[in-house]
Amino acid sequence: MKENLIYFTAGEFAKLHHINKRTLHYYDSVGIFSPKHKGENGYRYYTYSQSIDLENILALRELNMSIEEIQNYISKYSKEKNK
DSSP states (O other): OOTTSOEEEHHHHHHHTTSOHHHHHHHHHHTSSOOSEEOTTSOEEEEGGGHHHHHHHHHHHHTTOOHHHHHHHHHHHHHHHTO
16 A cells, blocks of 8 residues: 555445445445455555545435446546546
8 A cells, every 4th residue: 555645444434424334345346436445355445535436426326326327427427537
């Protein structure tokens, strides 16, 4: 891990965003939000800068977008961002 970043465990990051850590595990498994680092022990580590992306996903879920719709949205956003 890089020393200049502060890492949060899945539990800490979930608590910070008032969600269950299993939600983070699920988002990782479907490919819409992954941790910045996965330790050799299998633990997931997130950085504070990832909060914006997670909050966007949570807002889209509140708008009743499905996981598939969110995946499509993220895919389109990533392509435009990389142009």
